[in-house]
Amino acid sequence: MTSERGGRTLRGSLWALIASALAVAVLAAVGMLSSGAATDVHGQLFPDPTPTATTPAWLVPPSSAPSLAGATPLSTTAPEPDSAALSKELDARLVPGSGSVAGTVLDGATGQTLYSRSGEQPSIPASNLKLLTASAVLTTLGPDATLTTKVVRGADPGTLVLVGGGDVMLGAGASQPGAVMGRAGMATLAAETAAALTGTHDGGASPSGAPSPAASGTAASGPAALPSTLTIRLDDTLFTGPALNPAWATEDVDAGEMAPIYALALNAGRSAPGANGPRPKDSAMDAANAFRAELAKDLAASGVKVADGVGRAAAPSGAAEVASVRSATIAEQAGYALRESDNYAAEVLGRLASHAAGGPASNDGAVAALKAAATRILGSTDGFQLSDACGLAIADRAAPAALAGLVRAMTSGPDARLRAALDGLPVAALDGTLAGRFGGTTTAGGAGVVRAKTGTLNTVTALSGYLVDADGRLLVFSFVANGLDPAARQQAVAAIDAGVAALAGCGCRG
Numbered sequence: 063m064t065s066e067r068g069g070r071t072l073r074g075s076l077w078a079l080i081a082s083a084l085a086v087a088v089l090a091a092v093g094m095l096s097s098g099a100a101t102d103v104h105g106q107l108f109p110d111p112t113p114t115a116t117t118p119a120w121l122v123p124p125s126s127a128p129s130l131a132g133a134t135p136l137s138t139t140a141p142e143p144d145s146a147a148l149s150k151e152l153d154a155r156l157v158p159g160s161g162s163v164a165g166t167v168l169d170g171a172t173g174q175t176l177y178s179r180s181g182e183q184p185s186i187p188a189s190n191l192k193l194l195t196a197s198a199v200l201t202t203l204g205p206d207a208t209l210t211t212k213v214v215r216g217a218d219p220g221t222l223v224l225v226g227g228g229d230v231m232l233g234a235g236a237s238q239p240g241a242v243m244g245r246a247g248m249a250t251l252a253a254e255t256a257a258a259l260t261g262t263h264d265g266g267a268s269p270s271g272a273p274s275p276a277a278s279g280t281a282a283s284g285p286a287a288l289p290s291t292l293t294i295r296l297d298d299t300l301f302t303g304p305a306l307n308p309a310w311a312t313e314d315v316d317a318g319e320m321a322p323i324y325a326l327a328l329n330a331g332r333s334a335p336g337a338n339g340p341r342p343k344d345s346a347m348d349a350a351n352a353f354r355a356e357l358a359k360d361l362a363a364s365g366v367k368v369a370d371g372v373g374r375a376a377a378p379s380g381a382a383e384v385a386s387v388r389s390a391t392i393a394e395q396a397g398y399a400l401r402e403s404d405n406y407a408a409e410v411l412g413r414l415a416s417h418a419a420g421g422p423a424s425n426d427g428a429v430a431a432l433k434a435a436a437t438r439i440l441g442s443t444d445g446f447q448l449s450d451a452c453g454l455a456i457a458d459r460a461a462p463a464a465l466a467g468l469v470r471a472m473t474s475g476p477d478a479r480l481r482a483a484l485d486g487l488p489v490a491a492l493d494g495t496l497a498g499r500f501g502g503t504t505t506a507g508g509a510g511v512v513r514a515k516t517g518t519l520n521t522v523t524a525l526s527g528y529l530v531d532a533d534g535r536l537l538v539f540s541f542v543a544n545g546l547d548p549a550a551r552q553q554a555v556a557a558i559d560a561g562v563a564a565l566a567g568c569g570c571r572g
Contacts, residue, residue: 412451
């Protein structure tokens with residue numbers, strides 16, 4: 063096993079609603095603390111004592127679900143845990159069975175190190191590296207930026223060029239305004255293109271939300287301007303350098319953990335949304351073929367044929383735009399990459415971060431952009447040794463102290479753009495890659511309270527995130543286990559979960 067994808071089976075509808083509400087309350091309180099506007103919200107959010115709800119028998123959660131008595135709200139007056147007491151609680155639980163665990167716990171308010179076990183030691187982070195990738199793209203492109211996939215005029219009247227702008231979450235069908243995956247759809251782009259070419263567009267906004275090219279005078283007007291046959295070309299030259307990073311193991315690529323990286327793709331480079339197994343080898347061409355097929359259907363009534371096949375060609379400089387669709391925001395895409403731990407999406411975001419900073423949209427550029435982000439946010443690249451942007455490369459290194467520092471920057475740091483990453487951190491026992499964790503008797507105290515990024519390779523497990531402890535103190539943590547026996551890796555996962563659950567339930571004042 064080389065990476066993780068989280069299931070979404072909830073432990074009962076009531077439990078899901080309760081856990082979701084608790085996670086939202088914690089996140090809102092974190093935002094208050096980071097802005098400096100918080101007061102003691104204990105009595106406002108969760109009156110003490112917490113009333114006991116009367117629940118009809120038919121709404122009682124299944125017996126296997128964790129029992130939630132309520133989460134302690136964030137408080138600016140909550141005491142800081144005693145380091146010695148905290149160490150006693152954690153050391154008793156962080157027993158991985160094989161290999162070793164390095165870790166750091168920081169106070170969310172002050173940044174003080176409350177616990178460190180080889181916390182400054184660079185370790186293989188697996189997908190915890192995506193925390194740095196999200197930080198890089200949010201502080202270069204920005205949370206509200208979107209990516210445009212467009213169709214422009216080719217070098218001759220009979221050619222159209224599909225130009226990739228970095229959106230690899232395209233859908234084959236119509237655009238889905240409320241979705242992240244498939245926010246921009248090839249069927250919608252084709253319909254907009256056909257309408258612009260034939261002069262049948264109503265002149266208003268396109269389904270993507272952008273003013274139509276026909277309305278702005280950039281498209282041909284009417285069927286008379288159309289040739290009898292149109293040829294489609296693909297421009298995916300935004301990304302440069304090798305499409306596959308040599309640092310990725312061939313078996314990981316073959317298993318579908320990664321695929322060649324292109325500047326446009328359907329379903330984050332998968333055959334279908336969320337599909338497992340081998341990925342398409344040329345996701346950009348798959349998107350182009352989907353567009354060509356839809357355009358052929360849309361133009362059939364006008365008598366215009368769309369030639370079979372799509373070739374690659376760069377769009378002419380200054381080419382007139384015919385139609386376009388826009389992606390979900392960078393914040394939403396980064397959230398998807400964190401929550402689902404999607405390697406392909408993370409690699410693309412790294413390239414986009416480099417391009418936004420004026421560098422090449424390549425693997426080398428992405429690595430440089432991540433290092434620049436570490437310097438910008440943490441003050442240095444200490445603890446990081448990088449070969450990619452997703453954490454699939456076994457050569458990657460990140461110190462738990464640095465990973466915890468990134469999470470603290472997201473919760474409490476001065477750059478508000480990083481707050482957008484918090485929505486992408488899975489909630490324990492509820493969603494994403496944490497949906498199936500923190501449900502046992504020794505870890506239930508973290509359910510609905512812990513938000514964290516997971517990391518999984520054959521010999522690695524990692525968890526970095528934040529929580530509010532039993533006294534209402536915001537704590538940030540990172541635990542990374544390396545050198546594990548793959549056959550017994552779950553023991554290390556359970557040990558880290560037990561440690562984090564203890565952290566959530568511990569006032570730890572000696």
